[in-house]
Amino acid sequence: MRRLFSLKNSSQHNQPxxxxxxxxxxxxxxxxxxxxxxxxPRKNFEKLSEMVLDEATVRKIAKLARIKVPENEVPTLAExxxxxxxxxxxxxxxxxxxxxxxxxxAEMVMPKRADKVTDGNYPDRVLSNAPDPEGPFYTVPKVVx
Amino acid sequence: MSKLTDLTIAEARDGLGDGKFSSVELTDVHIKAVxxxxxxxxxxTETLDLAIERAKASDERxxxxxxxxxxxxxxxxxxxxxxxxxxxxxxxxxxxxxxxxPYESTVSQNLRDAGSxxxxxxxxxxxxxxxxxxxxxxxAVKNPWYVNDGKDRVPGGxxxxxxxxxxxxxxxxxxxxxxxxxxRQPASFCGVVGMKPTYGRCSRWGMVAFASSLDQAGPLTxxxxxxxxxxxxxxxxxxxxxxxxxxxVPNFEASITGEIKGLKIGIPSEYRIDGMSSEIxxxxxxxxxxxxxxxxxxxxxxxxxxxxxxxxxxxxxxAEASSNLARYDGVRYGLRVDAETLDEMYETTRGEGFGQEVxxxxxxxxxxxxxxxxxxxxxxxQKLRTLILKDFSDAFKxxxxxxxxxxxxxxxxxxxxxxDPVQMYINDVFTVPSSLAGLxxxxxxxxLSNEGLPLGLHLITKPFDEETLFxxxxxxxxxxxxxxxxxxxxxxxx
Numbered sequence: 001m002r003r004l005f006s007l008k009n010s011s012q013h014n015q016p017x018x019x020x021x022x023x024x025x026x027x028x029x030x031x032x033x034x035x036x037x038x039x040x041p042r043k044n045f046e047k048l049s050e051m052v053l054d055e056a057t058v059r060k061i062a063k064l065a066r067i068k069v070p071e072n073e074v075p076t077l078a079e080x081x082x083x084x085x086x087x088x089x090x091x092x093x094x095x096x097x098x099x100x101x102x103x104x105x106a107e108m109v110m111p112k113r114a115d116k117v118t119d120g121n122y123p124d125r126v127l128s129n130a131p132d133p134e135g136p137f138y139t140v141p142k143v144v145x
Numbered sequence: 146m147s148k149l150t151d152l153t154i155a156e157a158r159d160g161l162g163d164g165k166f167s168s169v170e171l172t173d174v175h176i177k178a179v180x181x182x183x184x185x186x187x188x189x190t191e192t193l194d195l196a197i198e199r200a201k202a203s204d205e206r207x208x209x210x211x212x213x214x215x216x217x218x219x220x221x222x223x224x225x226x227x228x229x230x231x232x233x234x235x236x237x238x239x240x241x242x243x244x245x246x247p248y249e250s251t252v253s254q255n256l257r258d259a260g261s262x263x264x265x266x267x268x269x270x271x272x273x274x275x276x277x278x279x280x281x282x283x284x285a286v287k288n289p290w291y292v293n294d295g296k297d298r299v300p301g302g303x304x305x306x307x308x309x310x311x312x313x314x315x316x317x318x319x320x321x322x323x324x325x326x327x328x329r330q331p332a333s334f335c336g337v338v339g340m341k342p343t344y345g346r347c348s349r350w351g352m353v354a355f356a357s358s359l360d361q362a363g364p365l366t367x368x369x370x371x372x373x374x375x376x377x378x379x380x381x382x383x384x385x386x387x388x389x390x391x392x393x394v395p396n397f398e399a400s401i402t403g404e405i406k407g408l409k410i411g412i413p414s415e416y417r418i419d420g421m422s423s424e425i426x427x428x429x430x431x432x433x434x435x436x437x438x439x440x441x442x443x444x445x446x447x448x449x450x451x452x453x454x455x456x457x458x459x460x461x462x463x464a465e466a467s468s469n470l471a472r473y474d475g476v477r478y479g480l481r482v483d484a485e486t487l488d489e490m491y492e493t494t495r496g497e498g499f500g501q502e503v504x505x506x507x508x509x510x511x512x513x514x515x516x517x518x519x520x521x522x523x524x525x526x527q528k529l530r531t532l533i534l535k536d537f538s539d540a541f542k543x544x545x546x547x548x549x550x551x552x553x554x555x556x557x558x559x560x561x562x563x564x565d566p567v568q569m570y571i572n573d574v575f576t577v578p579s580s581l582a583g584l585x586x587x588x589x590x591x592x593l594s595n596e597g598l599p600l601g602l603h604l605i606t607k608p609f610d611e612e613t614l615f616x617x618x619x620x621x622x623x624x625x626x627x628x629x630x631x632x633x634x635x636x637x638x639x
Contacts, residue, residue: 053512065467065511066474066488067504068496077505080566084509087567088456091525094532101527102534105344105358105583110387125247129478138476143487 168218217260240498250351267306278305289633301331326576333601344583345390467510
């Protein structure tokens with residue numbers, strides 16, 4: 001969490017990764033899972049077209065996205081995703097050197113509500129859709145040895 | 146056969162107001178229509194008992210002289226991505242199996258508060274990712290328009306069930322959502338009006354999120370006036386959505402004056418894409434001529450970055466989706482596929498719960514956001530988005546509205562355009578740019594293809610200028626005078 005907020009002011013990225021207003025706590029987890037850019041940013045697409053998604057990369061991003069992909073679907077998926085990425089790369093034709101990235105639909109400061117408790121105290125409703133609740137808890141497979 | 150199903154929302158409103166029929170009577174014929182049209186597969190969940198209950202409440206309010214709002218007693222359908230309290234909400238995904246929200250989305254609550262009667266939750270592309278309604282876990286929706294070649298047409302997507310329901314006279318209107326064309330493209334394929342308001346007009350609270358910087362709710366109806374009436378009920382500031390606009394909501398219906406003399410209508414040359422069919426081009430020129438005859442002034446405008454809108458969209462939308470859809474983990478709601486470890490449970494739940502197209506888009510999103518590629522793809526796309534928005538801002542210095550075709554072709558057969566995902570993406574080539582720029586836009590049915598399937602014309606205006614949009618669209622609608630009904634409605638004969 002702290003790491004993400006600090007990214008907002010990171011010198012490497014002048015713009016926030018996300019419009020943080022649109023996402024909830026849970027969404028931060030995937031940002032972490034998807035990998036926070038910590039390498040030197042690529043300046044252009046130079047090497048990308050040689051490097052369309054190979055099968056190893058597909059396995060890697062499936063892992064990052066926490067999606068089980070059966071091994072026999074990997075080659076097709078690599079081909080499909082590569083096609084999409086190659087098609088997307090036409091954006092490289094456009095010179096965007098001095099363009100500010102658009103990070104929000106409206107030029108507005110994020111509205112904030114008063115720091116007061118306005119909701120809650122109904123664990124039954126919150127848990128009403130849980131696949132396998134136990135008392136007032138969600139359950140998951142054991143995560144400690 | 147009762148003809149109450151032929152009414153527009155405006156006519157039904159007047160009929161209810163004048164006491165010509167009750168909401169229970171009106172709802173009852175629509176319930177019969179829902180039941181008779183199950184072969185279209187337009188609904189994931191029917192809420193017929195609830196509809197009768199709400200229709201009775203509406204009649205009681207009216208009897209007391211206190212109707213709730215502009216849509217009191219009007220039967221509508223609601224896309225299955227608006228969370229509805231106590232009613233299954235699936236976004237047409239397996240991963241939301243059995244999800245019964247304990248809360249109501251702001252838009253569906255607004256529609257309830259205005260008195261409307263929900264007939265059911267309409268089928269859609271899974272998580273709104275698609276343009277043909279073929280990615281739904283609950284099966285494809287059939288377009289009520291067909292020609293005599295034995296092939297069922299797609300209704301478009303992602304709001305395919307909503308568009309089919311309105312076109313087949315099953316509901317008087319339907320709530321949809323539009324991320325890159327998901328209201329306008331199916332409306333065009335089904336020969337109805339579909340409207341996406343300015344980003345921020347309708348609250349996104351309680352809508353199953355796809356791409357948060359693009360998602361926007363809007364109405365599908367049979368006339369432009371009905372779209373204005375329905376948007377009135379849906380729109381408004383909501384403190385529960387931090388991107389909800391505080392702009393005052395004008396009276397949309399009052400903007401329909403029939404007067405467009407002196408308005409400047411932009412015709413973007415970049416929308417004459419390669420391989421555009423002559424029928425689309427003909428329809429477009431016809432639209433220009435009609436608006437000119439009505440006193441508007443057509444002007445060529447340039448939107449130079451149009452061709453980059455689709456690839457930009459296919460970075461931004463999957464990136465946001467990969468984040469938004471991280472919440473489906475099998476822990477708190479929906480499908481859980483058991484496994485030994487927590488990680489395996491996430492992976493198997495998501496692997497089984499998401500369909501092919503959703504998996505593809507999440508993975509594209511995860512890739513473009515991943516270490517080393519973030520600047521090359523995501524930041525690049527955000528920069529293109531700035532340029533696309535600037536194209537529109539420049540054009541709107543010269544014109545009041547922009548006219549384009551809605552889609553590059555008419556509805557295709559179910560099963561076509563499935564081999565290559567990029568081919569499917571082309572469906573939204575004319576609707577995506579205005580989505581990226583957050584602009585209000587509307588499609589109006591304007592003619593038939595050579596084959597006999599409906600085609601739409603598309604208008605775009607400045608942010609928060611829905612008034613000009615409705616006004617021009619209404620004039621266009623009257624001039625086009627499109628009154629052909631889908632083949633499905635003459636099915637008694639078949």
